[in-house]
Amino acid sequence: MYDYDVVFIGSGHACWHAALLLAKAQKKVAFVEEDTVAGTCTNWGCNAKILLDSPFEMVDGLDRYRGIGIDEAPSIDWTALMAYKKKVVTPVHTVLEGMFAQMGMPVFRGHGRLVDAHTVQAGDKRITAEYIVLGTGERPRRLDVPGEELVHDSRDFLDVDVFPKRIVFVGAGIISMEFASIAARMGSEVTVVHRNERVLSMYPARYVSRVVDKMKAQGVTFLLNHELAKVEQIGSDTVVTFTDESTLACDYVLGATGRIANVEDLGLEELGIATSSRGIEVDNHLRTSVPTIFASGDCVDKRIPKLTPTATFESNYIALQILGLSSDPIAYPAIPNLVFTLPRIAQVGVTLAEAEASPERWRIETVDFGKRLLFEAKNEADAEFAFVFSQETGLLEGAAFYGQDAGVWADLAAIVIDRKLTGRDLSQMVFTFPTASQALLSLLTPLLPL
Numbered sequence: 001m002y003d004y005d006v007v008f009i010g011s012g013h014a015c016w017h018a019a020l021l022l023a024k025a026q027k028k029v030a031f032v033e034e035d036t037v038a039g040t041c042t043n044w045g046c047n048a049k050i051l052l053d054s055p056f057e058m059v060d061g062l063d064r065y066r067g068i069g070i071d072e073a074p075s076i077d078w079t080a081l082m083a084y085k086k087k088v089v090t091p092v093h094t095v096l097e098g099m100f101a102q103m104g105m106p107v108f109r110g111h112g113r114l115v116d117a118h119t120v121q122a123g124d125k126r127i128t129a130e131y132i133v134l135g136t137g138e139r140p141r142r143l144d145v146p147g148e149e150l151v152h153d154s155r156d157f158l159d160v161d162v163f164p165k166r167i168v169f170v171g172a173g174i175i176s177m178e179f180a181s182i183a184a185r186m187g188s189e190v191t192v193v194h195r196n197e198r199v200l201s202m203y204p205a206r207y208v209s210r211v212v213d214k215m216k217a218q219g220v221t222f223l224l225n226h227e228l229a230k231v232e233q234i235g236s237d238t239v240v241t242f243t244d245e246s247t248l249a250c251d252y253v254l255g256a257t258g259r260i261a262n263v264e265d266l267g268l269e270e271l272g273i274a275t276s277s278r279g280i281e282v283d284n285h286l287r288t289s290v291p292t293i294f295a296s297g298d299c300v301d302k303r304i305p306k307l308t309p310t311a312t313f314e315s316n317y318i319a320l321q322i323l324g325l326s327s328d329p330i331a332y333p334a335i336p337n338l339v340f341t342l343p344r345i346a347q348v349g350v351t352l353a354e355a356e357a358s359p360e361r362w363r364i365e366t367v368d369f370g371k372r373l374l375f376e377a378k379n380e381a382d383a384e385f386a387f388v389f390s391q392e393t394g395l396l397e398g399a400a401f402y403g404q405d406a407g408v409w410a411d412l413a414a415i416v417i418d419r420k421l422t423g424r425d426l427s428q429m430v431f432t433f434p435t436a437s438q439a440l441l442s443l444l445t446p447l448l449p450l
Helices: 013-024 039-044 046-063 078-088 092-102 174-185 205-217 308-322 352-357 406-418 423-427 436-447
Strands: 004-009 029-033 107-109 112-116 119-122 125-134 138-140 166-170 189-194 221-224 228-234 237-242 247-250 252-255 259-261 293-295 337-339 345-349 362-367 384-390 396-402
Touching (some): 004 013, 013 039, 013 125, 013 308, 039 046, 046 174, 174 189, 174 205, 174 252, 174 337, 205 221, 205 396, 237 252, 337 406, 352 396, 396 406, 406 436, 423 436
Parallel strands (some): 125 293, 166 189, 166 252
Antiparallel strands (some): 112 119, 119 125, 138 259, 228 237, 237 247, 362 384
16 A cells, blocks of 8 residues: 555655646645745746836837837836845745645655655655656756856746846857846846857748847847856956967856756666766657656657647646546647746747758748738737748648737647647637737638638
8 A cells, every 4th residue: 555646856846746636636645845845937937027028018019109109118126126026936835835735735845855766755754656757847947167056957947136237148059148137137148159140040040040149239149059068256256268278258147058957866777768968868758768657748758849838738647647538658749838038938849940851841932921910919010920831731830920919829829739629620610810829820821721
């Protein structure tokens, strides 16, 4: 007889969605958590980011109306905004923990470590369960240079009370570019350092270049093909030295050169559970090599985007597997992903790069949304859609978007892709007008087969 039906190591989105479904099905569930309950996204990631980002999105939008009704966009008081973030976001984990308690799902504090196929060591307590789910997430990759202790990560940045006047972002991926967009609007002296020439490499180069050009116009400096050699504190300056021996003085260095799956000291090796540089290896049912142990979320070795909604999808999938409501291999839908630069870039399904590399399989149709329907585009003249269609069926298989409503467009495109909708299908739908969703509907419908 086990203590629980299911024990989760971790309590973020990769775990608690499954836990809710299992608890509702009268399963006995518990969490083991060594950090703040509810994980990175809830406490130091997505929630904090979107709250802090939203005023910048609004101010950026107002800029498009400068001289045609708006004289000057308002400034943003970061300290007041941060205080509001702490008031709103910081208590969320306590609310969730209270919900867990009400549902009879205890949280055991401490580092979780596998003892065997049914046992987890949590601090000085051993807990047994029929099934174990690993949802340990990822952590920021540290810069392996002298002075790396002076380098901050995204968790630090999303909690800083006074905005730095001079800030260096190391890396040109999602985190750096999102935060640098905010820093540029704050009027800080911003430098983005990257070891090669490709900024936001997972997104379409045509749209990334627009974001980069806009940021350069705002005063952002991009130092490409640069690598850090060391970071040191000299008086009141934090000084970054590069491998070419050039230096740069600033007030704040943020390192964002990727994330690492949390797989250390989990007892995986002892149980023969394999890992790679990308995380825990699982089969097509998200099971490790030990059939009673699953893995979910960012700690999993996978090629699909490691996103919060992906973790949620996997978490729900595992619950259905454990409940015996499904025995099917996991089948991921089209997964939209969005970078919160100003403006946004989003993509879903087959990428533009893939389509361009195989024109015999796919064709690309580009729609100048902003130029054609400026009133619907909220005066965003360079807003653009890029659709990827199958050469064989004519159906939508991918899309990329540039503009402040890119997330909405990508979500709708994901539905069209997953449901294999035709022009006739879309013609039978009615959306509110004039909105971002209606814009997509009206411009995509005639490009699809009936």
